[in-house]
Amino acid sequence: MTFGVIGYVFVIIAVARVFAELFERAGYPGFLGEITAGIALGAFLKGIPQGDLNLLAELGIFFLMMYAGLELTPEEVRIGGQTSLPVYVVTLVAMLLISVPFTDYRIGMDTIVMASILAVASAPVVIRLTRFFGQEFLHIALSYAVISEVGTLVILYLMIDIKLNHLGYVGLLAAILKDLLFLIAVLGANHLIGIKHRLWIMTQLRRLRSDEAVFGVVMILATSLGLISEELGLHFSIGAFLTGLVLHSDLVGTRQYERLSTIISGVTYGIFAPIFFAWRGINFRAELSLQILYFFVGVYLLRMFLTTLLIWGGRLKASLTRAAGISSFGVLGLLVGEVGYTYGILSEHLYALASLTSVLGIFASASIGLLISHLGGERCTR
Numbered sequence: 195m196t197f198g199v200i201g202y203v204f205v206i207i208a209v210a211r212v213f214a215e216l217f218e219r220a221g222y223p224g225f226l227g228e229i230t231a232g233i234a235l236g237a238f239l240k241g242i243p244q245g246d247l248n249l250l251a252e253l254g255i256f257f258l259m260m261y262a263g264l265e266l267t268p269e270e271v272r273i274g275g276q277t278s279l280p281v282y283v284v285t286l287v288a289m290l291l292i293s294v295p296f297t298d299y300r301i302g303m304d305t306i307v308m309a310s311i312l313a314v315a316s317a318p319v320v321i322r323l324t325r326f327f328g329q330e331f332l333h334i335a336l337s338y339a340v341i342s343e344v345g346t347l348v349i350l351y352l353m354i355d356i357k358l359n360h361l362g363y364v365g366l367l368a369a370i371l372k373d374l375l376f377l378i379a380v381l382g383a384n385h386l387i388g389i390k391h392r393l394w395i396m397t398q399l400r401r402l403r404s405d406e407a408v409f410g411v412v413m414i415l416a417t418s419l420g421l422i423s424e425e426l427g428l429h430f431s432i433g434a435f436l437t438g439l440v441l442h443s444d445l446v447g448t449r450q451y452e453r454l455s456t457i458i459s460g461v462t463y464g465i466f467a468p469i470f471f472a473w474r475g476i477n478f479r480a481e482l483s484l485q486i487l488y489f490f491v492g493v494y495l496l497r498m499f500l501t502t503l504l505i506w507g508g509r510l511k512a513s514l515t516r517a518a519g520i521s522s523f524g525v526l527g528l529l530v531g532e533v534g535y536t537y538g539i540l541s542e543h544l545y546a547l548a549s550l551t552s553v554l555g556i557f558a559s560a561s562i563g564l565l566i567s568h569l570g571g572e573r574c575t576r
Contacts, residue, residue, distance in 0.1 A: 199246045202239065203469065206476075207249075209235055210468040216347020220560055221564045223508065224472045226556060229408035229525065234474020239476070245471060252430075254470020255529065257462040259343075259431040263438020266336055266383055271439070274337025281504045281520070282341050285312040288500060292493060303353040304544055307534045309549045310346040311359055312493055315339040316556075317435075334505060335519045340435065343526050347429040348373055350530050355427055355535050356424050369388060369427060380436050387445070399450045408450075409457050412437065474528040478553070480544050490551050494558055497521040518562040523555030 197205065210228040217227030255285035258332035266274075290301065295306040317339040355361055361369065386571060387395070402408050419433030441454055501517035532542040540548065 202242060202247060203250065204295040205239070206235065206472045207465070207468050211426070213350035214468065221568070224468070224559050226560060227340050227557075228468050228471035229475040229478075229553065232472035235472065236476040236478065240369030242476070249469045250466065254462075254466040254468075254473070255431045255526075256416070256420065256434045257264050257458065257466045259317065259435040260412075261458050262321060262336070262340065263435040264441065264451075265317075265321055265456060266340065266439060268439060271337055274334050275341060277334050277505060278338035278482075278520075279290060279341055280334060281501055282313065282338055282345065284501055284504060285342075285497060286310065288496060289313045289493070292496065296489075298456040298545065302572070303357065303539050304534075304541065307350055307353055307530065307539055308544050308548060310342075310349045311527040311530050312523075312551060313497075314342040314346045314524055314526055314530075315522055316526050317343055320519060320522065320524075334516060338520050339524070343524075344432055344435070344528055346526060347432060350534060350539075351427050351429060353534075357537060357539060372426055373428060376422065376428075377436075377481045378500070380440065386405040395446060399446055399453075404433045405457050406454070408453060409461070412441065412454060412458070415441075417488050419501070428441065451473055463508075472526060474525050477532055478528065479542075479549055484545060486550055490554050491546065493551060513565070521550045521555065522559035525552065526554070527555075542567060 211377050212230040213223030213227035213231035214232075215227070217230070218224045219278045286309055289312035290305060293305050293308045293312065296308070315335065315338055317336060318334045340517075348370075352366065355369060356366065359365070399408065399411075400413070416437040417435050417438050420430035421433070423433035424434075430542065438458070442451065446454065455566045498514070498517050498521050502513045505516055506513050507516075526547055531540060531545045532550070534548075535542065535545035
């Protein structure tokens with residue numbers, strides 16, 4: 195079955211939204227339905243214009259990361275990061291060790307990228323899982339998701355840079371310092387502007403009469419930071435996330451923040467997110483075997499155990515629900531696995547392993563949240 199580009203876009207969005215509604219009615223987050231729709235469509239759609247649809251899917255991750263940034267303030271990232279950063283570092287090291295047997299007991303670029311995929315949590319997934327785990331869960335889990343997503347993308351593009359440009363230790367250190375300086379410069383400028391020009395920014399935003407004008411200003415900032423991110427060798431979605439992060443309510447005011455959030459949410463979840471999630475499903479590649487299932491169970495239980503231990507709050511149920519949310523893996527693993535495979539960093543076997551683990555992790559965490567919800571369990575509150 196073949197269509198023009200618009201035809202494929204229509205079919206993908208329509209089928210993805212139908213599946214999303216079905217999953218929502220069953221109690222699962224809608225994006226799981228969109229991924230499932232993509233897996234189903236992949237078996238039927240032929241002659242898909244890969245370049246055009248991949249561009250639309252890339253816009254999906256761009257807007258999803260921007261919206262995730264809007265859900266946090268720099269201060270919340272700082273506070274949540276005090277707990278979530280150590281969890282991420284420990285999880286990353288553990289996933290590195292558990293990946294070694296699958297890379298001939300050596301630590302190479304493929305092992306490092308595989309470990310980063312296994313340690314990631316997806317910000318869009320965490321936001322949707324808030325319905326199960328409560329708002330208090332959001333700060334630590336979303337901070338972990340943001341740190342792990344940025345970390346995974348930085349690791350991936352550093353490995354690509356090493357592979358393509360044969361970077362030595364000095365070049366690698368210079369690339370890392372360059373990325374850190376970019377992040378510090380953006381957040382530092384945001385802090386200074388917030389102190390000196392907050393009222394001026396709020397006034398200027400209020401003068402914009404139409405939502406289209408507000409959206410245009412946001413897109414100029416987001417694409418500018420995205421372009422700088424790419425020039426520095428990072429993924430452009432990091433620039434989109436930073437845009438959302440700096441446009442927090444403390445800077446632009448509650449009213450303008452709600453205006454921005456409504457606009458970005460509509461564009462993201464109404465158009466581009468369904469395409470992104472479905473596209474990840476269409477490109478889903480996995481080999482199912484008992485060995486892979488055992489591997490997933492081991493990885494998931496290890497992540498649950500480590501996270502519960504490291505964020506222990508004195509109550510088992512609250513700590514377990516937080517751990518389930520943080521251990522949700524996410525669609526970023528599918529994207530990173532696909533890019534890593536394309537550049538020859540991951541083998542086909544590792545790509546399939548990463549893809550299946552990412553999808554099963556989302557389903558597992560959503561199922562735990564659904565079970566807690568049906569049992570009338572206590573939400574994750576302090």
